Amino acid sequence: MKSFSLKAGLLVCLLVAGAFRADALDGAVVIANNSVAADNLTADALKDIYTGKTKYWDGGQAIIIGVLPDKTDAALQQACGMDTSSFKTFWQRLAFSGRGQEPKKADDAAALIALVASTKGAIAIVPADAALTGVKKIEVK
Amino acid sequence: MTITADKVEVMSLKNYNRKFALSLTAAIMAAGTASAYEVPLSFFGTNMPPLDFHGFASQGFLYSDNYNYLGNDTKDGSFKFTEAALNVSLNPFPRTRITAQAFTYDVGEAGKYDVVLDYASAEYTFNDEVGIRGGRIRRPQGIYNDIQDVDVARTFVLLPQGMYDARWRDFYVSLDGGEFFGTIPLQRAGSMAYDVYAGFVNPSMDGGLAMQLHNSLPSFIHLDSITPAAMFGGQLWWNTPIDGLRFGASGLILPSSTFVSTIQTPGGPIHPDNANNVVVQQYSAEYLWRGWTFQSEFYFSHLQPAAAGMSDTHIFSWYASAAYRFNKWFEAGSYYTEYYGDTSQSGNSLFYQKDAALSLRFDPTSWWVLKVEGHYIRGTGLLQDNSDNPVQNDNGWFMLAVKTTFSF
Numbered sequence: 046m047k048s049f050s051l052k053a054g055l056l057v058c059l060l061v062a063g064a065f066r067a068d069a070l071d072g073a074v075v076i077a078n079n080s081v082a083a084d085n086l087t088a089d090a091l092k093d094i095y096t097g098k099t100k101y102w103d104g105g106q107a108i109i110i111g112v113l114p115d116k117t118d119a120a121l122q123q124a125c126g127m128d129t130s131s132f133k134t135f136w137q138r139l140a141f142s143g144r145g146q147e148p149k150k151a152d153d154a155a156a157l158i159a160l161v162a163s164t165k166g167a168i169a170i171v172p173a174d175a176a177l178t179g180v181k182k183i184e185v186k
Numbered sequence: 187m188t189i190t191a192d193k194v195e196v197m198s199l200k201n202y203n204r205k206f207a208l209s210l211t212a213a214i215m216a217a218g219t220a221s222a223y224e225v226p227l228s229f230f231g232t233n234m235p236p237l238d239f240h241g242f243a244s245q246g247f248l249y250s251d252n253y254n255y256l257g258n259d260t261k262d263g264s265f266k267f268t269e270a271a272l273n274v275s276l277n278p279f280p281r282t283r284i285t286a287q288a289f290t291y292d293v294g295e296a297g298k299y300d301v302v303l304d305y306a307s308a309e310y311t312f313n314d315e316v317g318i319r320g321g322r323i324r325r326p327q328g329i330y331n332d333i334q335d336v337d338v339a340r341t342f343v344l345l346p347q348g349m350y351d352a353r354w355r356d357f358y359v360s361l362d363g364g365e366f367f368g369t370i371p372l373q374r375a376g377s378m379a380y381d382v383y384a385g386f387v388n389p390s391m392d393g394g395l396a397m398q399l400h401n402s403l404p405s406f407i408h409l410d411s412i413t414p415a416a417m418f419g420g421q422l423w424w425n426t427p428i429d430g431l432r433f434g435a436s437g438l439i440l441p442s443s444t445f446v447s448t449i450q451t452p453g454g455p456i457h458p459d460n461a462n463n464v465v466v467q468q469y470s471a472e473y474l475w476r477g478w479t480f481q482s483e484f485y486f487s488h489l490q491p492a493a494a495g496m497s498d499t500h501i502f503s504w505y506a507s508a509a510y511r512f513n514k515w516f517e518a519g520s521y522y523t524e525y526y527g528d529t530s531q532s533g534n535s536l537f538y539q540k541d542a543a544l545s546l547r548f549d550p551t552s553w554w555v556l557k558v559e560g561h562y563i564r565g566t567g568l569l570q571d572n573s574d575n576p577v578q579n580d581n582g583w584f585m586l587a588v589k590t591t592f593s594f
Contacts, residue, residue, distance in 0.1 A: 093369075098369045098377065098379075099314050100311055101280070101281050105279075105281045107277040127429075127430070127474065128477065128511070131430075133552075134340070137336065141271065141273065142305075142326075142332040142333050143305040143323065144324075144332075144367075
């Protein structure tokens with residue numbers, strides 16, 4: 046019985062530990078289209094965007110998420126608590142039930158930055174060493 | 187056999203629907219290599235944002251070693267297992283979104299490739315806490331109801347059929363009406379997402395509900411039509427502070443679900459009262475942890491016939507599933523589910539179905555999915571098509587399901 050309680054306690058600790066995230070993204074930065082007024086976001090606000098709870102910026106502009114599969118997976122996990130496959134499935138569920146707009150994919154960092162630069166309301170996570178042109182960097186607090 | 191002019195017209199329409207559906211499927215498969223399509227509206231002389239297109243096409247194969255389940259020929263192997271959709275969305279104004287989806291499906295004898303307007307809605311989001319959506323909408327219930335025909339959004343080929351019957355999508359998935367939705371933050375306790383909806387559902391005579399009614403009525407009663415039914419309900423999801431863990435509860439009420447039937451008597455045709463009051467509850471839990479997905483749901487349905495002398499029916503179903511994604515290509519999963527079509531006869535194999543499933547999913551590319559799945563089943567409570575299965579017993583039987591999906 047004591048052993049069971051110990052295991053249950055450890056499991057709860059593991060689960061609770063999973064609820065806390067580092068505020069900064071490992072090896073990645075958040076960028077947005079220059080039309081976005083915000084210069085920074087809290088980690089919770091970023092998570093709300095990537096989990097579809099927040100779909101519009103304060104001014105009413107629709108948020109368009111850009112993704113870079115395989116290149117920023119760890120940062121995506123940090124941002125929204127989902128791995129790349131779960132994230133893709135999550136947004137396909139929303140898109141095909143008429144409840145959200147699927148994130149736009151890019152093949153490399155330069156293409157993703159170009160997509161964000163040319164798409165009003167766009168936001169994306171890109172590698173920290175990518176050259177940022179025509180977009181704004183969003184600080185994650 | 188005599189074929190009347192009416193029948194020829196219906197057959198032509200069916201052929202047209204089938205050709206249209208196959209064309210839609212082929213177009214989506216051809217488009218599969220792209221991630222999405224955008225059509226700028228600048229050529230209309232507007233500054234509107236672009237139209238955003240997505241779609242998918244699925245083709246499956248079903249084989250059963252004992253019963254014709256989910257089709258009248260699955261004992262021989264059947265390819266009558268198709269789904270395809272094409273949707274478009276647009277954000278024309280601040281906080282406003284318009285979206286629509288065309289959908290076609292065929293699962294055995296249900297669906298018949300009829301192309302339907304699956305959803306077409308406009309929504310306005312006041313803030314994260316409150317939004318309103320109206321038109322034809324997909325009805326949320328549990329983890330999968332509003333996405334039960336979206337193969338790419340899950341591990342399994344067949345969802346637990348006692349809860350998400352592939353033949354019943356015309357009745358369960360969409361309704362004409364509206365809903366309020368939103369997510370309320372609960373500070374350190376996570377957040378609460380809600381949907382509250384009301385509207386009407388108009389089941390197809392080619393759908394699973396019509397098939398089940400037709401199958402269950404004595405041969406001397408003819409099913410004429412199913413009356414559009416009012417329905418209202420809602421769903422709550424508690425997104426706990428633990429990443430990936432959520433609990434849900436949903437409810438649905440159909441105060442007067444009615445179908446019209448005719449009994450020919452020596453004194454002329456009569457139309458018995460076939461109104462029913464239906465109340466459904468569903469409870470859900472889901473936990474995504476690293477590559478794992480754990481899910482469990484419990485479903486209770488209470489059917490109350492309006493006609494005097496008819497007894498109530500209680501339906502119960504549950505499942506527990508686990509799936510693990512090894513890498514971006516492979517995922518495996520398993521579930522066990524039980525269905526009881528009448529809980530007062532829970533020991534009768536004609537009314538229950540217990541299913542243990544094992545599934546493997548392979549994603550060769552981001553737009554192409556292949557799945558293979560085995561089911562070991564006891565009971566025949568969900569067969570529906572008794573004429574195709576004249577002998578039923580409680581022996582275990584096996585079903586194979588294979589499916590491929592292209593999406594963009």
